[in-house]
Amino acid sequence: MPQLPDSIxxxxxxxxxxxxxxxxxxxxxxxxxxTQPKEAIGRFARSVQGLAEGLTICTECGQWSDRSxxxxxxNTERNTSVLCVVAxxxxxxxxxxxxxFKGRYHVLGGTLDPIEGRTPDTLSxxxxxxxxxxxxxxxxxxxxxxxxxxxxDVTALYLKQQLEPLQLKVTRLARGLPTGAALEYADxxxxxxxxxxxxxx
Amino acid sequence: MPQLPDSIxxxxxxxxxxxxxxxxxxxxxxxxxxTQPKEAIGRFARSVQGLAEGLTICTECGQWSDRSxxxxxxNTERNTSVLCVVAxxxxxxxxxxxxxFKGRYHVLGGTLDPIEGRTPDTLSxxxxxxxxxxxxxxxxxxxxxxxxxxxxDVTALYLKQQLEPLQLKVTRLARGLPTGAALEYADxxxxxxxxxxxxxx
Numbered sequence: 001m002p003q004l005p006d007s008i009x010x011x012x013x014x015x016x017x018x019x020x021x022x023x024x025x026x027x028x029x030x031x032x033x034x035t036q037p038k039e040a041i042g043r044f045a046r047s048v049q050g051l052a053e054g055l056t057i058c059t060e061c062g063q064w065s066d067r068s069x070x071x072x073x074x075n076t077e078r079n080t081s082v083l084c085v086v087a088x089x090x091x092x093x094x095x096x097x098x099x100x101f102k103g104r105y106h107v108l109g110g111t112l113d114p115i116e117g118r119t120p121d122t123l124s125x126x127x128x129x130x131x132x133x134x135x136x137x138x139x140x141x142x143x144x145x146x147x148x149x150x151x152x153d154v155t156a157l158y159l160k161q162q163l164e165p166l167q168l169k170v171t172r173l174a175r176g177l178p179t180g181a182a183l184e185y186a187d188x189x190x191x192x193x194x195x196x197x198x199x200x201x
Numbered sequence: 202m203p204q205l206p207d208s209i210x211x212x213x214x215x216x217x218x219x220x221x222x223x224x225x226x227x228x229x230x231x232x233x234x235x236t237q238p239k240e241a242i243g244r245f246a247r248s249v250q251g252l253a254e255g256l257t258i259c260t261e262c263g264q265w266s267d268r269s270x271x272x273x274x275x276n277t278e279r280n281t282s283v284l285c286v287v288a289x290x291x292x293x294x295x296x297x298x299x300x301x302f303k304g305r306y307h308v309l310g311g312t313l314d315p316i317e318g319r320t321p322d323t324l325s326x327x328x329x330x331x332x333x334x335x336x337x338x339x340x341x342x343x344x345x346x347x348x349x350x351x352x353x354d355v356t357a358l359y360l361k362q363q364l365e366p367l368q369l370k371v372t373r374l375a376r377g378l379p380t381g382a383a384l385e386y387a388d389x390x391x392x393x394x395x396x397x398x399x400x401x402x
Contacts, residue, residue: 004294005267007251014248017241018230029219031291034252034265040218041253047215049246050208051231052239064235066206090232093205 062107062124063089079103080137086145087111111151141169263308263325264290280304281338287346288312312352313359333367342370
């Protein structure tokens with residue numbers, strides 16, 4: 001695209017780096033943005049720049065935060081006896097959005113995958129164990145809220161072994177049919193889980 | 202999401218404004234970007250800011266350009282006797298990417314749609330007529346390269362009427378089966394076009 005203005009090319013190249021955004025969508029975003037008021041473009045640029053400033057990792061749970069200890073860890077109204085272990089900060093958001101959990105979180109920083117070099121010492125696992133042992137509020141249950149794929153399952157298995165000596169309840173998220181699913185289209189592993197974990201209605 | 206850091210919330214809100222990007226994808230982009238080096242985030246922000254600076258509309262053809270007359274309009278090696286009329290600047294890119302056209306462009310700035318208030322005087326139509334009449338290089342053919350939807354068809358019809366007095370060849374892009382299409386899945390209007398416009402092989 002030799003005749004494409006540099007600024008559009010640069011913006012499209014930037015959008016192209018985002019996960020799941022291809023060159024066509026990136027160019028579309030750049031062309032859309034250029035038609036917006038200069039003020040809106042400036043606001044967009046500043047909000048992106050804001051991601052490079054003032055964000056830190058919560059020293060307690062490890063999620064992205066604008067304070068050294070995040071709003072969830074400092075919230076005294078949350079249940080401190082249940083700890084929900086997730087892989088990444090966005091996972092915290094997903095669970096918070098459900099409103100179904102009122103305890104605290106621990107962000108591992110990823111899942112185990114030896115092939116990709118993600119060994120136990122690259123994750124926040126030692127810190128999790130220390131956190132549980134050091135806590136003045138006794139943690140009685142750890143929920144392993146990990147993806148239901150191979151790395152998620154491997155990580156959950158490893159964590160269960162590590163947590164065993166601490167003698168607390170270790171649970172995992174339920175597996176079964178998602179809401180709105182048709183039996184006809186469910187894959188057989190999901191359906192097998194749903195049968196195995198059936199409940200009295 | 203009360204406990205979401207402001208900077209992540211702001212960046213997600215900015216991405217959410219992009220066409221076709223929903224709140225979940227926007228949050229994903231913000232979370233991905235925050236894990237990047239500060240330098241990369243700064244580069245991203247500057248490239249967005251660049252869209253607010255130094256971009257203008259080519260005084261000849263009306264496409265986005267970093268000069269007052271764009272690289273295509275100033276290119277003396279292009280065929281000045283064929284003018285390709287498109288709705289928007291990205292359409293110029295799409296046609297340039299094919300390499301199948303070596304003439305010049307005219308960007309209308311949209312298509313006609315009275316319901317949305319897009320009347321002929323909101324588009325660069327008078328300028329198109331003047332441009333053809335004033336041109337020192339005689340324009341012999343105008344290609345109407347518009348979307349094949351209702352607004353595109355209406356606009357093409359209107360332009361054909363307006364161009365009639367100038368006595369030049371007015372063409373439209375061919376309609377038929379897209380490459381890689383299966384007859385079985387083609388909609389009947391497309392297939393009817395393909396039969397009507399069949400060519401000797």
